[in-house]
Amino acid sequence: MCGRFSLVCSKTAIAQTFNVSSVPDFIPQYNIAPAQTIATIRQDLEQQERQFQLMHWGLIPHWAKDEKIGYKLINARVETVTEKPAFRQAIRSQRCLILADGFYEWQHQGKTKQPYYFQLENHQPFGFAGLWERWNNPNGEENVSCTILTQAANETVRLVHERMPIILSPTVYSQWLDPTLKDSETILSLVQHNPNLRVYPVSSKVNRATYNQPDCILPLDEAVEIL
DNA sequence: CCAGACGTTGTT
DNA sequence: GTCTGG
DNA sequence: CCAGACGTTGTT
DNA sequence: GTCTGG
Numbered sequence: 629m630c631g632r633f634s635l636v637c638s639k640t641a642i643a644q645t646f647n648v649s650s651v652p653d654f655i656p657q658y659n660i661a662p663a664q665t666i667a668t669i670r671q672d673l674e675q676q677e678r679q680f681q682l683m684h685w686g687l688i689p690h691w692a693k694d695e696k697i698g699y700k701l702i703n704a705r706v707e708t709v710t711e712k713p714a715f716r717q718a719i720r721s722q723r724c725l726i727l728a729d730g731f732y733e734w735q736h737q738g739k740t741k742q743p744y745y746f747q748l749e750n751h752q753p754f755g756f757a758g759l760w761e762r763w764n765n766p767n768g769e770e771n772v773s774c775t776i777l778t779q780a781a782n783e784t785v786r787l788v789h790e791r792m793p794i795i796l797s798p799t800v801y802s803q804w805l806d807p808t809l810k811d812s813e814t815i816l817s818l819v820q821h822n823p824n825l826r827v828y829p830v831s832s833k834v835n836r837a838t839y840n841q842p843d844c845i846l847p848l849d850e851a852v853e854i855l
Numbered sequence: 856c857c858a859g860a861c862g863t864t865g866t867t
Numbered sequence: 868g869t870c871t872g873g
Numbered sequence: 874c875c876a877g878a879c880g881t882t883g884t885t
Numbered sequence: 886g887t888c889t890g891g
Contacts, residue, residue: 629864631874661874661891689861691868699889700862702874713861713869734874736865741875778863791864835875837891 629703630756630776630793632834633660633731634745634845635667637753642667642727645753646801648680658844660728661837662686662702668774670724670760671805678805681724681760687775688763689714695765703778704759706794706819710812715775718759719815721807725755725796726776730845732834733789744788745830745845748795748823755801757794757819777819784825797821 636656643651646669660666666685671678686698701714709715730747748754757777764770777794785792796804800818803809829848833839 629874631864633874663889663891687862689868691861696889697861703863705863708862715862717868732874743874775862789864832875837875 629778629789629791630731630733631662631702632743632837633728633756633793634658635660635727635729635753636842636845637729641753645798646678646725646727646755648678651680655840656842657840658842659732659834659837659840660685662699664837666774667727668724668758668760669727669755669805670722671807673721673807681772683724683760684771684773685726685775686773687714687718687759687761688771688773689718689761690763692763695763695771698773701775703791703793704775706757706777706779706816709759709777710816715759718761718775719812720810722760723804723807723815724758724760724774725801725805726758726774727753728756729753731793732830733785733792735788741832741835743830743832743834744827745834746785746792746825746827747845749826754798754823755796755804757796757804779819782822782825784827788827794819795821795823797823 639651668681687701688698704715734741758774760774778791781792834844
């Protein structure tokens with residue numbers, strides 16, 4: 629699955645990689661946890677241009693009575709996303725790119741867990757396959773939230789964990805964002821991508837969701853040589 | 856018909 | 868909102 | 874994902 | 886054990 633990730637690259641790198649004109653200032657996020665505000669790109673039906681959009685991580689479907697459901701909907705399995713009531717509408721017309729440049733997975737080692745950090749070999753930022761929703765709270769205020777699609781782990785990630793987030797190829801960003809593309813077979817064909825990943829163990833400081841320092845993504849000194 | 860769920864992961 | 872279960 | 878709370882009454 | 890918060 630994907631329960632933590634990072635976005636620490638420059639505004640310039642984001643503007644270039646995702647072809648958006650204006651990227652607002654934001655603080656580097658070494659340790660992004662569910663419920664936090666995250667950077668995304670979406671394309672609305674009314675808007676022709678893709679736009680940078682901040683969202684809350686944890687999908688709150690438009691029909692939800694309570695925003696707490698968002699804590700459970702941080703991931704959507706690609707194998708079932710077109711069937712599940714919570715995701716069925718969003719997969720058709722409310723897809724987004726969730727901006728990241730690395731992600732964490734935890735490996736169970738007996739009683740303890742060891743976090744690992746994954747990134748692209750070229751260190752470039754990338755887009756997770758995401759879905760978004762609008763939700764109005766009881767005071768009528770709009771909340772925009774999102775979830776990350778997951779798939780079976782590839783060869784690299786499987787050494788640590790059974791599931792991994794879906795990283796889209798830059799060549800399909802436009803189609804993924806196009807809300808008029810509603811054919812589920814075509815949509816699901818877009819997620820076929822298996823980029824080479826670099827992985828190393830990191831400090832368990834990252835376990836604490838409020839810890840947001842550069843050493844989150846540094847290789848652990850006493851590296852566990854199992855990979 | 857109404858009521859209740861709507862999710863993933865990991866562990867047992 | 869929409870589907871499933873009773 | 875992991876960490877941390879999980880409760881009420883009454884008094885300060 | 887289960888839920889909430891980050």
